[in-house]
Amino acid sequence: MIEKIPFLNTLVKNYLKNKYEKFPELLSIEITNACNSKCIMCPREKMTRKIQLMPFDVFEKIINDCAGTPLKKINFFWFGDSFCNVKFIDYLKYARPRLPGVKFYVSTNAGLMDKDKSDLILENDLLDVINFDIDGIKKETHEKIRVGVGFDKVMKNVSYFLKRKAELGKKKPQTRVTIIKMSDTASEIDEFKKFWTGRVDKIDVNDFNTWLGTQKDENVGNTLQKSVGGSFKYPCKHPWEELVIGADGRAGLCCLDYDLTAPLGDVMKKTLRQIWNGSEINDYRKKMIELKYNEINCCSRCNAYIYQDNSRWAKLWK
Numbered sequence: 001m002i003e004k005i006p007f008l009n010t011l012v013k014n015y016l017k018n019k020y021e022k023f024p025e026l027l028s029i030e031i032t033n034a035c036n037s038k039c040i041m042c043p044r045e046k047m048t049r050k051i052q053l054m055p056f057d058v059f060e061k062i063i064n065d066c067a068g069t070p071l072k073k074i075n076f077f078w079f080g081d082s083f084c085n086v087k088f089i090d091y092l093k094y095a096r097p098r099l100p101g102v103k104f105y106v107s108t109n110a111g112l113m114d115k116d117k118s119d120l121i122l123e124n125d126l127l128d129v130i131n132f133d134i135d136g137i138k139k140e141t142h143e144k145i146r147v148g149v150g151f152d153k154v155m156k157n158v159s160y161f162l163k164r165k166a167e168l169g170k171k172k173p174q175t176r177v178t179i180i181k182m183s184d185t186a187s188e189i190d191e192f193k194k195f196w197t198g199r200v201d202k203i204d205v206n207d208f209n210t211w212l213g214t215q216k217d218e219n220v221g222n223t224l225q226k227s228v229g230g231s232f233k234y235p236c237k238h239p240w241e242e243l244v245i246g247a248d249g250r251a252g253l254c255c256l257d258y259d260l261t262a263p264l265g266d267v268m269k270k271t272l273r274q275i276w277n278g279s280e281i282n283d284y285r286k287k288m289i290e291l292k293y294n295e296i297n298c299c300s301r302c303n304a305y306i307y308q309d310n311s312r313w314a315k316l317w318k
Contacts, residue, residue: 013316020240021285023069024276028244028255029062030054030078032085036111037149039135041180043214044079047259049246053085056094058249058268063095065272066102073103078244079258083112092126107131107178110157111149118161127173131204132158134177136185137192145184162199175200182208182218212256213301227303234317235288236299237308239281243272251275253284257298 032053038044066074074095082088092104110132121127132154136142139151162175177196179185185192189205196203208219210227219227236254244252245267246260253262262284265275275281284296293299308314 009316016313016316017240021277023071023273024241024243025070025072026075026242027062027066027071027073027272028075028078028242029059030080030245030247031059031076031082031088031091033078033080033247034084035080035109036084037081037109038147040145040147040184041182041208041211041215041218043211043258046214047079049259050248052247053087054091054247054249056087056091059091060094061249062245062267062272063098065267066099069273071099071102073105074099076104076106077108078246078255080247081108081112082106083108083117089117089120089126092121093124096124096126103128104173105129105131107133109133109146109149110154110161113157113161115160115164118157118164121173122161122165122168122170125170125172129176130161130173131176131178132200134158134192135179137188137195141184141188145180174202176202176204178204178206180206180208181220181223183220184218186220207306209256210301210303211258212298213303217303219306223306226309227306230303230305230309232288232291232293232299232302232305232308234308234314235285235291236302236304237311237313238304239285239288240313243276253281253296254298256302256304261298262296 033049034051034053035044076082076092085091096104104127106127108130133146134142134154135145142151142154165175177200179189179192181189193203207223208217210217217224217227238254242255244255246252249267250260251264251267252260253264264280265278267275270278287293287295
């Protein structure tokens with residue numbers, strides 16, 4: 001109803017803009033941009049950034065900058081699998097006592113999540129949510145999509161984590177599995193959901209993201225039509241919601257900008273608040289409000305509107 005009343009619509013939009021521009025609600029920290037998989041839907045072969053681990057002093061600076069802010073959630077991953085950083089648990093141990101009210105989230109292909117790491121995460125209450133990316137219920141499907149990550153090993157690692165969590169009587173972390181709905185997996189979605197129901201806390205089925213138009217669109221049905229024929233008719237919510245930080249300490253405009261073509265500043269030279277309120281990100285926000293996506297290289301071919309079209313934010317601007 002608010003969207004249909006101009007005065008209230010403007011009031012709510014301005015309120016939300018001012019609220020979101022104070023500090024990001026979500027921070028995505030690239031513990032490493034290395035990955036143990038070469039997934040068929042991932043543009044890793046196009047990335048020109050140096051493969052590296054995030055230096056610990058950079059991580060410390062980021063976490064310390066978050067103290068006393070309205071930050072709600074941290075993704076301890078971005079363009080890589082965080083378990084490729086052998087000191088990942090140490091990063092979590094540093095952050096947990098310093099940001100007790102922030103939700104900690106990790107998403108992983110589970111190929112490197114061995115028993116020792118599972119035990120440390122569970123016994124030290126280091127995460128609020130852990131998501132396992134498993135594309136397919138059949139071995140051949142999963143290994144075709146997540147190349148280099150064996151299905152049997154993934155299932156063994158996830159099964160141990162779930163079993164150990166139950167043995168310890170832990171309520172956290174919430175456990176999730178995610179499958180991308182695309183040409184190769186569409187026929188297995190129902191079986192996938194049936195298998196994981198009762199084993200994990202939540203099952204997510206995600207539509208296919210083309211990674212800024214770099215990947216062939218593998219969406220199916222109505223979603224494919226929407227993805228191919230649609231566009232952003234409103235400002236994308238990302239620059240008002242999430243700040244991503246690469247392994248080298250550079251902050252970026254969007255989690256889909258895998259090559260950091262739209263850098264916003266260096267966390268070792270500016271505070272997170274300065275970056276979030278800086279001229280670089282505000283210029284991008286202005287262009288998005290004016291629907292000048294063609295002037296933002298990383299946004300010009302993006303299909304992320306398929307996830308946002310039905311959100312309250314989108315409806316306020318349409």
